[in-house]
Amino acid sequence: xxxxxxxxxxxxxxxxxxxxxxxxxxxxxxxxxxxxxxxxxxxxxxxxxxxxxxxxxxxxxxxxxxxxxxxxxxxxxxxxxxxxxxxxxxxxxxxxxxxxxxxxxxxxxxxxxxxxxxxxxxxxxxxxxxxxxxxxxxxxxxxxxxxxxxxxxxxxxxxxxxxxxxxxxxxxxxxxxxxxxxxxxxxxxxxxxxxxxxxxxxxxxxxxxxxxxxxxxxxxxxxxxxxxxxxxxxxxxxxxxxxxxxxxxxxxxxxxxxxxxxxxxxxxxxxxxx
Amino acid sequence: xxxxxxxxxxxxxxxxxxxxxxxxxxxxxxxxxxxxxxxxxxxxxxxxxxxxxxxxxxxxxxxxxxxxxxxxxxxxxxxxx
Numbered sequence: 427x428x429x430x431x432x433x434x435x436x437x438x439x440x441x442x443x444x445x446x447x448x449x450x451x452x453x454x455x456x457x458x459x460x461x462x463x464x465x466x467x468x469x470x471x472x473x474x475x476x477x478x479x480x481x482x483x484x485x486x487x488x489x490x491x492x493x494x495x496x497x498x499x500x501x502x503x504x505x506x507x508x509x510x511x512x513x514x515x516x517x518x519x520x521x522x523x524x525x526x527x528x529x530x531x532x533x534x535x536x537x538x539x540x541x542x543x544x545x546x547x548x549x550x551x552x553x554x555x556x557x558x559x560x561x562x563x564x565x566x567x568x569x570x571x572x573x574x575x576x577x578x579x580x581x582x583x584x585x586x587x588x589x590x591x592x593x594x595x596x597x598x599x600x601x602x603x604x605x606x607x608x609x610x611x612x613x614x615x616x617x618x619x620x621x622x623x624x625x626x627x628x629x630x631x632x633x634x635x636x637x638x639x640x641x642x643x644x645x646x647x648x649x650x651x652x653x654x655x656x657x658x659x660x661x662x663x664x665x666x667x668x669x670x671x672x673x674x675x676x677x678x679x680x681x682x683x684x685x686x687x688x689x690x691x692x693x694x695x696x697x698x699x700x
Numbered sequence: 701x702x703x704x705x706x707x708x709x710x711x712x713x714x715x716x717x718x719x720x721x722x723x724x725x726x727x728x729x730x731x732x733x734x735x736x737x738x739x740x741x742x743x744x745x746x747x748x749x750x751x752x753x754x755x756x757x758x759x760x761x762x763x764x765x766x767x768x769x770x771x772x773x774x775x776x777x778x779x780x781x
Contacts, residue, residue, distance in 0.1 A: 481751045484751040485752075515751055525748055528745055550762075556745050562742045581766055584766055585770050585772070586764065586773045589770075590743065614768040614769065618771075620776055652780075683781070
């Protein structure tokens with residue numbers, strides 16, 4: 427009887443010791459997939475529930491956007507943002523909301539959403555890229571150039587940043603900046619024919635027709651059926667007084683063009699150059 | 701007005717002015733360059749990002765945004781237009 431009692435006390439002591447050792451570890455153990463410790467604190471539980479709901483709504487919106495269901499995505503994202511999430515959820519939700527708004531044709535609202543994403547996380551380069559793209563879609567060249575400068579300050583190697591900055595400069599008539607940006611883009615990726623064509627346009631704008639001809643020929647060497655580049659080459663040759671070569675370029679551009687407007691334009695120029 | 705319509709209409713309108721007004725001989729290179737510039741493509745918006753994708757920036761849009769290579773950056777390809 428006495429030995430049985432000793433065994434019972436020993437077992438109880440062992441149980442207490444195991445509890446003392448295991449309890450702090452259990453409390454510090456996170457929930458699966460969530461970097462939060464276990465808790466029974468009501469405020470922390472509420473905050474965690476909100477964070478989980480927000481993440482789930484962003485996930486649902488993401489899937490809706492992949493299916494092209496922009497209105498559904500917008501509804502989920504607005505409910506997610508109403509929960510006032512922290513980072514990086516907040517900037518992610520603003521980014522996805524901007525994308526939905528842009529697809530729904532509400533470009534001013536899209537710009538505001540991408541700007542909020544950038545304000546929430548300055549290192550969010552995709553949000554900066556889309557902010558400039560929306561500026562360009564809105565034809566707000568001043569905003570595009572300012573936002574592109576900020577983008578390149580954060581990510582100077584970004585091909586998207588260089589392209590968008592160059593495009594904004596070219597549309598604004600700033601050939602110097604366009605030459606710098608497209609030149610930097612091509613230094614990293616010399617095989618990008620569309621970029622070489624844009625560089626040639628900037629060179630034409632700057633009056634550097636020999637350089638433009640060289641770059642257009644390079645673009646056409648990379649992509650022989652590049653109708654826009656062929657058309658631009660015709661214009662440069664025409665400027666140089668080479669009417670026969672210009673006519674050939676316009677004729678070939680008309681043959682290669684898939685867009686009816688460009689095809690018609692090139693054919694007209696070929697006729698006029700005869 | 702759709703972006704596609706704008707891309708096509710702008711150069712056409714300009715060319716009508718050029719050819720209908722003074723003829724090819726007096727069409728300036730600036731106008732020709734402007735017609736091309738107007739039809740230059742704005743890159744497509746980068747796609748959606750899931751909440752989990754922001755962890756360590758492991759998501760395609762952010763990788764495309766930071767890339768220095770045109771094809772990885774999903775830049776427009778106008779060579780077939």
